[in-house]
Amino acid sequence: MATVLITGASAGLGLEFAWQLATARHDVVLVARNEDRLERLASQLRAAAGVHAEVLPADLADREQVARVAERLRSTEDPVSLLVNNAGLSVGSRFVGGDLDAHLDAHEVMVRAVMVLSHAAAGAMVERGRGAVVNVSSIAALTAMGTYSADKAWVRVFTEALAVELRGTGVTATALCPGLVHTEFHERAGIDQEVYPELAWLNADAVVAAALADVRRGAVISTPSLRYGIVSEVTRLLPRAAIRAISGDRRLRRHVAQEGTEDR
Template sequence: MGTALITGASAGLGLEFAWQLATAKHDVVLVARDTERLERLASQLRAAAGVHAEVLTADLTDPADLERVAERLRDQTRPVGLLVNNAGLSLHQRFVGGDLDREEMALDLMVRSVMVLSHAAAQAMVERGRGAILNVASVAALFTSGTYSAHKAWVRTFTEGLAVDLRGTGVTATVLCPGLVHTEFHDRAGIDKSVLPDIAWLNPDDVVAAALADVRRGAVISTPSLRYRLASGVVRLLPRTAVRAFASYRKPVPDDAASAAGMGSLAPDADR
């Protein structure tokens, strides 16, 4: 894989990606908004793993910052062999009556930035004849939990289409579709994790290890854990009326619990 560029690298799954890739002796480019946290992480990775860790502070909802990250991916003098599009956020609101500015920010972060960075990485990687793109979606892509589900459904379908485009180029595209993962994301979003049983939760190290193994073997869809693969298979077989009924059934529940039940706000992939 060579050098890996990870968005949302300062916390959550992004942090785990950084550690696992660095300990596997891959240099890393760490992208997030919090310079202090990135610099601290970079120092730790250099000391513990002996790799080169580059800090690239950027707000991916800002077009100028996004373009700086895209330019880093296009730089053939410092090639990036793996792009991990991991940054995300929890809106923690319903669409109707919600703040439209926040909706647009989420769309820019979880859809537009994935498209722009994937385009930049794919172009550079195809020229070299090797590379991999890993886009983090969610099992929420199969549900109807507001715009978060819509964003992750786009990422899933986009990555599948990208994998088709890249066939025969030496470059692969994988979409990671985890379920609920134990990270600080939920604490930051003010979500009560006790509303779901322990069996619903995955460990971030297991999720990341499974994702990287799937990238190495060229899998297009990566769904860590047997229970979530089975659950995803069941949801795909259900009539969409049943999936929508599940979303309707949870509406009277308070926001925190409702989000947890539908997995709409429980994104395991954020640096926020």
């Protein structure tokens, strides 16, 4: 039975990862800021799946707390075989004239923490000759919509570089790049989901199932659903001037400002 560490585990895609991995008989280490929510989830997973569920509260915008999570990843007792770097947050404002501290917090969570935790996990996994790292990026990584797009673009490229470095070690790295996903955060943020056609939306369970299947086959980029795979390829072929023009659409910018909302 393998042990999995999931950041942002108390809600959104992180919650779905926790349930799917626990029901597949993996022990879980649950990381997020809200300890009460983590404890409730851990109790539910223990009861429903009969697995060991460890709670590790941490705000990944705080470097000392990130270091605690990294130390857990380096532990040789009950070693972690799969790291899911899912935590993130929404800035909800433009960069110019906006709250710089909010953008810096997002960068800490979605860039620096991903680097630190990937370093800790991959180092320990390589020593054991097996393991996997999943870093949650976004289809927004291919656009130019604010610092969220920039942060997620870094996650995608970083994961590709990590995968290259890990070749032949028995350890893999996968960047998960979902499109629009139904989660509770869109409701909390007041996003009108009817603005986008139903065809554009994915369900969290399908996204996570596809991601885990891609991890098992060693895929470096996981883009769940055929339609978003096509969107990804078309976007990568378009001139960047066209991408910048599309990224200026206010409706899209408003959505991306909220798309990054996950539990920290």
